[in-house]
Amino acid sequence: MRAGLAGDEGAYARLLRELTPFLRTLARSGLARAGRSTAEAEDIVQDVLIAIHTRRSSWIPTEPLVPWVRAILKHKLIDFLRRRGTAGHVDVDSLAEVIATPADEPGIATRDVVKLAENLPAGQKAVIRAMFVDGHNTQETASALQMSEGAVRVSLHRGLAGLAKMLRGSI
Structure with a gap:
C-alpha cells in the first residue's frame, strides 16, 4: 500500500490481488454467520475493493494496513445486510469476531501477526496464534x-497490548 500511494501501480495492483482472497473468506464467513448465502460475498468484496481504492489516501502509512481493511469490510458487510434485509437478528458482535479471524487464508494479516508475535512471551504467542x-x-x-x-482472555489482552506497543515503537 505504501508503494501504491507513492505511485507504484504494479505494487498497488499486487496488493489488491493479494487482499481479494482474504476479503472473500471474511465476507463469506460473515454472511454465513448472518444466515445468508455465501454466494453474495463477491458483491461485498467488490464494495470493499472500491472503498479501499477511493479511500486509500485516508490510510495512515505508519499504521498497520489489515485493521484498516477489516474495518472497511465490517462496515460494508453490515451495510449489505441492512440493505438486503435479514430474516432475523444479526448479531454485530459475532460478525466482528468473524471478521477478526483470518480463517484459512494465509495472507498478509497472518504474516504480520506471526512475525510480531514472535517477540511475545510463549503463552501470549500461543493464544495469539491459536x-x-x-x-x-x-x-x-x-x-x-x-x-x-478467562486465562485465554487475559493472555489475549496482554498479547494484543504487547503487539500494539511493538507497533508504536516501530513508528
Missing part, C-alpha cells in the same frame, strides 16, 4: 492450550 492464525475462538483456544477461558 486465535488469529488458526482461527479458534476463546473456548477452542482454552481447550487446545489447556487453559481456562
Whole structure:
C-alpha cells in the first residue's frame, strides 16, 4: 500500500490481488454467520475493493494496513445486510469476531501477526496464534492450550497490548 500511494501501480495492483482472497473468506464467513448465502460475498468484496481504492489516501502509512481493511469490510458487510434485509437478528458482535479471524487464508494479516508475535512471551504467542492464525475462538483456544477461558482472555489482552506497543515503537 505504501508503494501504491507513492505511485507504484504494479505494487498497488499486487496488493489488491493479494487482499481479494482474504476479503472473500471474511465476507463469506460473515454472511454465513448472518444466515445468508455465501454466494453474495463477491458483491461485498467488490464494495470493499472500491472503498479501499477511493479511500486509500485516508490510510495512515505508519499504521498497520489489515485493521484498516477489516474495518472497511465490517462496515460494508453490515451495510449489505441492512440493505438486503435479514430474516432475523444479526448479531454485530459475532460478525466482528468473524471478521477478526483470518480463517484459512494465509495472507498478509497472518504474516504480520506471526512475525510480531514472535517477540511475545510463549503463552501470549500461543493464544495469539491459536486465535488469529488458526482461527479458534476463546473456548477452542482454552481447550487446545489447556487453559481456562478467562486465562485465554487475559493472555489475549496482554498479547494484543504487547503487539500494539511493538507497533508504536516501530513508528
